[in-house]
Amino acid sequence: MRGLLFFQWIIALTFLLVTQVSQGDEVVSSAEPAIRLPKLLVFSAIEKSQNSLISAQVLVEAYRRIGVSIQVRFYPAKRALLLSNNGLVDGELFRIRGIEEQYQNLRPVPVPVNYLEGVVYAKQLNFQVTGWDSIKPYRIGIRRGVKFTEKGTVGMNTKIANSNEELFTLLEAGHLDVIALARLNGIKTVRDMGLDGREPLPGYLVKHPLIHYLHKRHEALVPKIQQELEAMEREGVIRKIREQQVAAMLSPNSN
Incomplete structure (x- = not known):
């Protein structure tokens, strides 16, 4: 009888150890692999x-x-x-x-x-900017590849320039009524081009x-x-x- 009980105890202990090892393996295998960071x-x-x-x-x-x-x-x-x-x-x-x-x-x-804040510059016009619809009646200059102005002016009368400097040049020459660009880029371009006193119109098109x-x-x-x-x-x-x-x-x- 004692031999039988001892044998049953050995089987139970062996099962417990195998179960614990198996569970431990599952924890290790389920862990997320470490991400190798690039230099x-x-x-x-x-x-x-x-x-x-x-x-x-x-x-x-x-x-x-x-x-x-x-x-x-x-x-x-x-x-x-x-x-x-x-x-x-x-x-x-x-x-x-x-x-x-x-x-x-x-x-x-x-x-x-x-x-970014999308703003509007103009030479001859002065109005409160209240979103994209407020510039819809005008000839609008935007910069190639700048997605917020491309999306905002869909269906409008736009001319695409390759740089902010080109936008302001077209505006100053009267080929555009307004130009749309990011506020900080406008401030920097005005300074670089020596367009003293040129300020964005009040309000903004969008904030992204x-x-x-x-x-x-x-x-x-x-x-x-x-x-x-x-x-x-x-x-x-x-x-x-x-x-x-x-x-x-x-x-x-x-x-």
Whole structure:
């Protein structure tokens, strides 16, 4: 009898040990694999954009926190998107929300790294800007590849320029009634071109959060960099970087 009980106890103990080992194996096998972080990521961005400079500073800090260096390459707006969507760089520095609907190889990191205000400049006109419909009656200049103005002016009388400088040149020559662009880019271009006293019309067309995009091959990185950007947002770091960059841009010594 004692031998039988001892034998049953041995079987029960063996079953318990096997079960524990099996459960332990399941925990190990179900754990998410560690993400291998690249040493360097290269992002495309819109050339001659003040929002590019601000967004770059934010993302340099965010990626530094996870031990990754980044390099930003500046291109014409449309070309920048084609390069990032086709995987010739690792992602897009920033764009407005929703571009992934058209550029389906890009994955959004849904924390704003910056924001833009769309404003209007005019030479002969003066009115309160209250959204896109308020400029519908006019000849409108927009910059090629800048998605927020392309989307906002669908069906309107637009002329596309290749740079902000070209937009202001066309406006000054009377070939356009108004031009639409980001507020910071307008301020910088007016200064660079020596158009003293030229101010945007009161009000704004739209205000857009700007978010970072990674190419789909880096999709596993999205939650990680999102976490860092959320922390920076809570800490006020993103706001501080933007304020510092804007102050530097508006400084009399800025060039």
